[in-house]
Amino acid sequence: xxxxxxxxxxxxxxxxxxxxxxxxxxxxxxxxxxxxxxxxxxxxxxxxxxxxxxxxxxxxxxxxxxxxxxxxxxxxxxxxxxxxxxxxxxxxxxxxxxxxxxxxxxxxxxxxxxxxxxxxxxxxxxxxxxxxxxxxxxxxxxxxxxxxxxxxxxxxxxxxxxxxxxxxxxxxxxxxxxxxxxxxxxxxxxxxxxxxxxxxxxxxxxxxxxxxxxx
Numbered sequence: 683x684x685x686x687x688x689x690x691x692x693x694x695x696x697x698x699x700x701x702x703x704x705x706x707x708x709x710x711x712x713x714x715x716x717x718x719x720x721x722x723x724x725x726x727x728x729x730x731x732x733x734x735x736x737x738x739x740x741x742x743x744x745x746x747x748x749x750x751x752x753x754x755x756x757x758x759x760x761x762x763x764x765x766x767x768x769x770x771x772x773x774x775x776x777x778x779x780x781x782x783x784x785x786x787x788x789x790x791x792x793x794x795x796x797x798x799x800x801x802x803x804x805x806x807x808x809x810x811x812x813x814x815x816x817x818x819x820x821x822x823x824x825x826x827x828x829x830x831x832x833x834x835x836x837x838x839x840x841x842x843x844x845x846x847x848x849x850x851x852x853x854x855x856x857x858x859x860x861x862x863x864x865x866x867x868x869x870x871x872x873x874x875x876x877x878x879x880x881x882x883x884x885x886x887x888x889x890x891x892x893x894x895x896x897x
Contacts, residue, residue, distance in 0.1 A: 683719050683720045683721075683722060684719045684720075685720070686712075686720065687709045687712070687720070687722050688709060689709055689710060689711045690708065690709065691708070691709045692706060692707070692708055692709075692727075693706075693707055693708075693709060693724065694706060694707075695707045695724065695726075695734050696734055697734060697735065697736070701736050702733060702734045702735055702736035703732050703733060703734055704732075704734065705726055705727075705728065705732040705733075705734040706726075706727045706728065706732075707724040707725060707726050707727060708724060708725050708727055709722055709723075709724050710722075710723040710724060710725055711723055736762060737753075737762045737763065737764065738761065738762065738763040738764070739763075739764050740763070740764060740765070740766065750766070750767045750771075750772040750775070750776075751764060751765070751766055751767075752764075752765050752767055752772075752775065752796075753765075753796065753797060754781075754783075754794040754795065754796070754797070755794060755795060755796065755797035756785045756787065756788065756792050756793075756794055757780075757792065757793045757794065757795060758785065758788050758792045758793075759785060759787045759788050759792075761785060761787045761788075762797050763794075765783070765794075767781075770818075770837070771783075773837065773838075773839060774860070774869075776839065778869055778871065779795060779796065780793050780794060780795040780869065781793070781794055781795075781869075782794075782867050782868065782869060791863075791867060792867065793867055793869070818833075818834045818837075818860055818861050819831060819832075819833065819834070819861060819862050819863070820832050820833070820834040820842075820844055820858055820859060820860040820861065820862050821858070821859045821860075821862035821868065821870075822844070822846065822848075822850075822856050822857070822858050823856065823857045823858075823870065824850070824854070824855075824856045824857070827848075830846060830848055831862065832844045832845060832846045833845045834860050835890075837860065840894055840895055841873065841876070841892065841893050841894035841895055842858070842860060842873075842892075842893055843890060843891060843892045843893070844858075844890075844891055844893070845881075845888055845889070845890055845891075846888060846889055846891060847887070847888045847889070848889075849878075849889060850875050850878065850889070850891060851875070852875055852876065852877065852878055853874060853875065853876075854874070854875050855872065855873070855874055855875075855896070856872075856873055856874075856875065856893065857870040857871065857872055857873070858870065858871055858873050858893065859871070871895055871896075872895070872896040873893040873894060873895050873896060874893060874894055874896055875891055875892075875893050876892050876893060876894050877891070877892045878890070878891050878892075879891075
């Protein structure tokens with residue numbers, strides 16, 4: 683603000699782009715002042731019924747082990763939310779800059795990204811940058827070969843390993859989606875097969891591949 687406000691003063695708050703509702707707030711006090719004006723802390727007088735920011739704030743983390751708090755936007759309906767991501771989701775989002783998740787407004791899975799290029803609200807735990815041990819469903823596709831659903835065993839920011847019964851030559855290029863589901867949008871990333879090892883599981887020959895993502 684360019685002028686002084688006083689603790690206890692009642693004001694109206696609304697986004698300057700007109701999105702969101704007008705809300706009544708009470709000034710708590712001045713936080714700081716500088717060349718650009720004064721910064722004040724306010725409290726919403728009806729926080730449950732009015733949302734001047736048009737941002738959904740969860741009452742609690744929606745995952746058991748959150749490692750990242752992110753400000754996300756649904757690309758279909760433009761809904762914005764503060765979301766808590768677990769380690770697997772956070773690693774995918776940090777690499778792809780988008781993620782597939784449920785949108786309650788759209789009624790299904792949609793793609794979410796950062797609103798207008800804004801960065802994260804902040805991390806809430808230490809992020810592991812090593813490989814994540816997991817067993818997830820992925821999908822590999824290659825021109826002329828169609829799609830193949832595979833089992834992904836570990837995941838890192840630079841690549842992954844997966845098991846397949848199909849033989850892929852080393853140095854071949856593929857596209858990989860992890861996680862994969864036939865019922866929602868999937869994000870495919872270009873990758874290169876860097877190594878292959880034959881294995882036998884219950885008498886069935888399969889291959890363990892390591893792939894690195896391509897820029």
